[in-house]
Amino acid sequence: MKKNILSIGVAVLSLAIPAVAMAQGNILVDVLNSVQTALLAIFLAAAAIFIIIGAFQFLTGGGDATKVKEARDKVLYALIAVVVAFAATGLVALAKSFVK
Numbered sequence: 001m002k003k004n005i006l007s008i009g010v011a012v013l014s015l016a017i018p019a020v021a022m023a024q025g026n027i028l029v030d031v032l033n034s035v036q037t038a039l040l041a042i043f044l045a046a047a048a049i050f051i052i053i054g055a056f057q058f059l060t061g062g063g064d065a066t067k068v069k070e071a072r073d074k075v076l077y078a079l080i081a082v083v084v085a086f087a088a089t090g091l092v093a094l095a096k097s098f099v100k
Contacts, residue, residue, distance in 0.1 A: 029096050036092040043085030050078035 054074030061067035 026099065028099055032092050032096055032099075036089055040085050040089055043081050043088070047078040047081040047085070050074050050081070054078065 051074075054071045057071035057074065058068060061071055
């Protein structure tokens with residue numbers, strides 16, 4: 001009797017295994033999403049900080065050409081970082097399309 005119950009239990013559980021496997025998401029896509037979100041947040045936060053620092057240096061430059069140029073360069077590099085961040089987002093989306 002116990003052997004029959006065990007056999008029936010194993011048979012029923014084996015029918016549920018494909019449903020569990022189908023319920024799982026694509027782990028690689030989930031990892032790529034996490035990396036994409038983290039990198040985008042880091043790049044945008046760093047860019048915002050550098051834009052603020054560059055603007056402050058631009059305002060306090062006092063007309064000194066070298067200080068104004070340094071401030072302008074910081075803002076320019078921050079904007080380039082934003083472009084790189086969004087390009088990385090696009091590359092991750094492209095990689096995800098190949099994985100699916």
